[in-house]
Amino acid sequence: MHEMSIAEGVLQLIEDAAEREGFKAVKTIWVEIGRLSGVEAEALAFCFDAVTRGSIAEGATFEIVPVPGRGLCHECGEETELEAVYDACSHCGAVPVEVIGGTEMRVKELEVD
Amino acid sequence: MCTTCGCGEGETRIEGEDPHGHEHEHVHADGTRHVHSHSHDGGDSHDHAHGHAHAHGHAYTPAHSHAPGMAKSRMVQIEQDILAKNNAYARQNRENFAKRGVFALNLVSSPGSGKTTLLVKTIETLAGRKPVAVIEGDQQTSNDAERIRATGAKAVQINTGKGCHLDAHMVGHALEKLPLADDSLLMIENVGNLVCPAAFDLGEAHKVVILSVTEGEDKPLKYPDMFAAAQLMLLNKCDLLPYLSFDVDAAIACARRVNPAIEVIRTSATSGEGMAEWLAWIEKGAAAARG
Numbered sequence A: 001m002h003e004m005s006i007a008e009g010v011l012q013l014i015e016d017a018a019e020r021e022g023f024k025a026v027k028t029i030w031v032e033i034g035r036l037s038g039v040e041a042e043a044l045a046f047c048f049d050a051v052t053r054g055s056i057a058e059g060a061t062f063e064i065v066p067v068p069g070r071g072l073c074h075e076c077g078e079e080t081e082l083e084a085v086y087d088a089c090s091h092c093g094a095v096p097v098e099v100i101g102g103t104e105m106r107v108k109e110l111e112v113d
Numbered sequence B: 001m002c003t004t005c006g007c008g009e010g011e012t013r014i015e016g017e018d019p020h021g022h023e024h025e026h027v028h029a030d031g032t033r034h035v036h037s038h039s040h041d042g043g044d045s046h047d048h049a050h051g052h053a054h055a056h057g058h059a060y061t062p063a064h065s066h067a068p069g070m071a072k073s074r075m076v077q078i079e080q081d082i083l084a085k086n087n088a089y090a091r092q093n094r095e096n097f098a099k100r101g102v103f104a105l106n107l108v109s110s111p112g113s114g115k116t117t118l119l120v121k122t123i124e125t126l127a128g129r130k131p132v133a134v135i136e137g138d139q140q141t142s143n144d145a146e147r148i149r150a151t152g153a154k155a156v157q158i159n160t161g162k163g164c165h166l167d168a169h170m171v172g173h174a175l176e177k178l179p180l181a182d183d184s185l186l187m188i189e190n191v192g193n194l195v196c197p198a199a200f201d202l203g204e205a206h207k208v209v210i211l212s213v214t215e216g217e218d219k220p221l222k223y224p225d226m227f228a229a230a231q232l233m234l235l236n237k238c239d240l241l242p243y244l245s246f247d248v249d250a251a252i253a254c255a256r257r258v259n260p261a262i263e264v265i266r267t268s269a270t271s272g273e274g275m276a277e278w279l280a281w282i283e284k285g286a287a288a289a290r291g
Helices: A003-021 A041-051 B084-099 B115-126 B143-149 B168-176 B224-229 B238-243 B248-258 B275-290
Strands: A026-034 A061-067 A069-072 A079-082 A098-101 A105-112 B021-027 B033-040 B046-051 B074-081 B103-109 B132-138 B154-159 B185-189 B206-212 B232-236 B263-266
Touching: A003 A026, A003 A041, A003 A105, A003 B074, A003 B084, A026 A041, A041 A061, B074 B084, B084 B103, B084 B168, B103 B115, B103 B275, B115 B132, B115 B143, B115 B185, B115 B275, B132 B143, B132 B168, B143 B154, B154 B168, B206 B224, B224 B248, B232 B248, B248 B263, B263 B275
Parallel strands: A026 A061, B103 B185, B103 B206, B132 B154, B132 B185, B206 B232, B232 B263
Antiparallel strands: A026 A105, A069 A079, A069 A098, A105 B074, B021 B033, B033 B046
16 A cells, blocks of 8 residues: 555645745645556545545645556667557567556645635 | 655665664765655654765755746756666765675575575685675665574675565665675675666676576566666575476577576475586686676
8 A cells, every 4th residue: 555655645746845935735636647657546546535534635636647557679770669668668568668658656736825 | 765865765674773763974976976865654654854965065056036927937957867866876885896806796586586595505615615694685674694603604684665675775774784805705685676677777796587497498588677677597496396397408499589698596495406607607707706
């Protein structure tokens, strides 16, 4: 359940931003979660609700922006979509494929009052 | 949780720290320093007293005032990595290690892979050759740290409470209790968990994943993130292979499918198999850490 720590990290970034930007409430938060980040989006949304109780982000809508896993095949030189880090190239079937995207976990944007 | 630095996570306990109160200073990656003291009033109620000394000035946006009913939503761009804070603490730990030539390893595996036994054997074999210190991570008990201390090595236990992994901030605190010798080896035994510790950099030189032959060969495919993050896989409890149907080649193939560059050493703390190779791997890394 490291989603709980990740949710605490998200709240931390929100509180830092609130201090910087001087807002008092958060209505919506957009978070990019890569397919290969090792985080379960549903579990993260659940944890976010739990850790934000009594905080500036209580009741905020948690919007997950999924980012697909992307790999580069060194066999055929093509980019390929990855569901898991060990997936074969969808073009030529080669393994391994170098992961070039989809591992990110980022807070993108907030809608605030 | 301390909302200023994120420390505490409610239930983390570091051996040797007064559970009812502690004070510490943080130096953040941006040079900000703050000192704060905690007082824990038993059970669930926490009373935090913070004193902050900032080494630089912040530019605060003036507070906005809105007439009732006139409040307008606005968008704030953040574009920040959620693990940025952990990564900043990890960088700090890494710099501390580099300054003193400490070679730090983060040992990860599922519970019961034989990490602690292997660690004890490793320390015993290294005795007189290299100073070793250990940080032990478990949800509860200091049993593992006690097993390590019985070898004569210094060890500090971190109990994560409900937490499923160590983070760089906890390790930073544990290091305050664990004096490291120059050019020494630091082994951080993470919480037994093949999922969560993969995401948290502790400042180590390498993650070493331990897979025991009493587990499934396909574990690297089931828990790919950990095997992708590791530099070395120790295939442990190899003395039991004659009694099992475990396919060593299949296990290595699974690990290399996830991480083509992963190195593999077959080990057994019981028979001593692979210990020389494992120690040589440590020596090589330690020499690189000394620069």
